[in-house]
Amino acid sequence: MRHDHITSAKQLSRSDIEAVLDRAGEIAGNPAAYADRHEGALLGLMFFEPSTRTKMSFSAAIKRLGGDIVDMGPVDSSSVQKGESLADTVRVVEGYADAVVLRHPKEGSAQMASEFVDIPLINGGDGAGQHPTQTLLDLYTIRENAGLDDLTIGIMGDLKYGRTVHSLAYALTTFDTRQHFISPESLKLPRNVRYDLHEQGSSIKEHTELEEILPSLDVLYVTRIQKERFPDESEYRKVAGEYQIDAETLEMAKDSLTVMHPLPRVDEIAHDIDDTEYATYFEQAHNGVPVRMALLDLLLGGGQ
């Protein structure tokens, strides 16, 4: 893999993706072999928005490679509070770390920040834009559970603002997959994502109801519909309620269906699914560590 920065799933070719997933598989199979691989390496964490999974799994990943973190900490106790620009902050952190993970509420922030540093910069989520490392762990989970070729996947929920959806939908076009998009009218895929999928030669199959497509799915990827996307609470409740699944919903599904969710969930996946064979979302979250270890290993020169 030859990238200085990982800002968008759009920059990842099929061979890039497979290099990361293969390495993640090796790491998951023999973590001890990687324990000292990057001894002394420091990963800068710049999280301008709250994060549990991305931040903790990156921390675990660098530590399991023998390295450590330097954390900017919460925004309200950093120099950002004094009005420092992101461009300045990232240039300062460049002097403290060997690579940096950035999460920021503004779309395009990772792309911009990457223009100011020479160390690898990884996008840990930029507003409603991209979340490429979530995509890598999603793809790893899909490959482990359903395989990435000859796959039929349904992606459901907030497709307009969901950055994990935007990254995943693009990356899946590099594999032999059929993608179905299930959402309310108001939360359909945005124009730029449609444009990219079209350019990739992918047909966009959209549905407003899960039932019509559920029996054909190998993977159902559910995302959270956020309350703040709706003008009032009653409208939110009405729409969100139509995109919740429970064990009864899945009676129509294949026995081998894999149900995924980037988490956190609210109530879009009922708890009665958690103990079924369908539920793969906790395994998905756990996969964040070997996948991010693999990515860091490749970016920090472990590929040579």
Next chain:
Amino acid sequence: MTDQELRVSKIENGTVIDHIAGGQALNVLAILGINGSRGETVSVGMNVPSDRLGRKDVVKVEDRELSQSELDVLSLIAPAATINIIRGYDVVEKNRVERPSSVTGVLECPNQHCITAEDEPIDTQFEVLDDGVRCVYCDTIIRESIATQIKV
């Protein structure tokens, strides 16, 4: 120069932008940041009959020659425009605008959540598509309203 263009008198030095799509002349002036406040002489012909375009707009700006970045963005809203540079009443250069692969620093991204809307030391940059432009930072695509995104 055709008879139609002579509806407005010849200029001694400056730029004549011809073959602008009918109705776009004021947007062209907006791109160039021309609002008359600096005292320059500007003549505008709107919906002038044209063999090529049916109706066209023509703009004549005295004592001003356009820069390449101005021509680049002009191409987005007036792709058929011809640019005549006038010195001493003569056309010394006649150019068609060409669509660039990207435009830098001339359009504002309409996405309020784009990093370019923040106080950062970067210029906006848009990739030029077949039917619009796309922010290289946040990926937002603009098709219908490019003229309204011009920084003035």
